[in-house]
Amino acid sequence: MNVTAFALGLAVAAAVALAVLLTAFAVGVRTGRHRGVDVAWGLAFTAVALSGYALSDGYGDTGRRLLATVLVAVWGLRLSAHIWWRARGEPEDPRYARMLSRAPAGPSRTRYALRKVYLLQAALVWFVSLPVLAAQYVPDPPAALARAGTALWAVGLFFEAVGDRQLARFKADPANRGRIMDRGLWRWTRHPNYFGDACVWWGLFLLAADTPAGWAFVLSPVLMTWLLAFGSGKPMLERRMGAQRPGWAEYAARTSGFVPLPPRRHPKTPTAPPARPHP
Structure with missing residues (x-):
């Protein structure tokens, strides 16, 4: 495994996960409902896997890279589509309503949602994706x-x-x-x-x-x-x-x-x- 290339892949993956969750945050603030973060969960994993696939070209085995990426994308896209279909037209998820009720209404609640929901999930997406990113840089079939x-x-x-x-x-x-x-x-x-x-x-x-x-x-x-x-x-x-x-x-x-x-x-x-x- 090329350690330098892998380190760059990890940094880009973190940025990709953050970008997806910040986009979901913007949508949540605009709509007043934060349950859309559950849809973004599977999409963020898929985006991270795709970024790893692109950056690992020339470093990892082609078959292993493709296998890891396809498995994550199939799982993530199915999950996001299922959650979107199930939640369409529904009010705020009770879990997030309870969590956000702990903070005062207004800007403080928005910042609380950013920290406790979106930034935390971006970090989890990156950490849980580490084996996938590692697999994409393995040179052996x-x-x-x-x-x-x-x-x-x-x-x-x-x-x-x-x-x-x-x-x-x-x-x-x-x-x-x-x-x-x-x-x-x-x-x-x-x-x-x-x-x-x-x-x-x-x-x-x-x-x-x-x-x-x-x-x-x-x-x-x-x-x-x-x-x-x-x-x-x-x-x-x-x-x-x-x-x-x-x-x-x-x-x-x-x-x-x-x-x-x-x-x-x-x-x-x-x-x-x-x-x-x-x-």
Whole structure:
């Protein structure tokens, strides 16, 4: 790997991620809704991968460069299109409304949104993309680990795309209003899309991991998995679902929280604590 060329690629990738998220910020300020940042998330990863592909020409293996770029672009564009379609015409996302309510209205809230939402996500896009950028500068053709990574990426995309489609069809049926989605992939895991996302990024990491230098970027998929399973993904969504959906506790008791597993036949349902006697 040419270290000087790779360092330049990292700097350009940071600028590209920042440019995409700042554009999303400008749109959010103009419309008064910041949920569009979720659409920009997948677009930013795609833009970073494309910049890496262009700059790594002459330094990395052509097949590996193209493979890494196409896998990121397919994932990112599908995700952005899905989120855009799902959110069209909807009000502000409750997550961002709650977050921004912590700051005073006016310019202070706008600056708070810039720091806590857009700049933070730009930094995350850059950091999580490090294995992809590294893979684009590897001069050797893809080997066994890269092929395994492509297969893992495909598994992840399947869980994301199929899970999203199943949920969309479920929610489109008025008879399911207020009910818990517990069919298809959602019968095996409460979060097939988050599990799929984790598989995608571990698969992309493996594109760089068949070289010793690639292992330096293992914290990128670790961070993405932590965010999905323990950070801003699963915990926040489950708190909201537990407060809004009757039957959530029973569903959670019988269904795996992340990794797909057969439903539990005899789940331990949570019981309410005994009432305290009045003095």
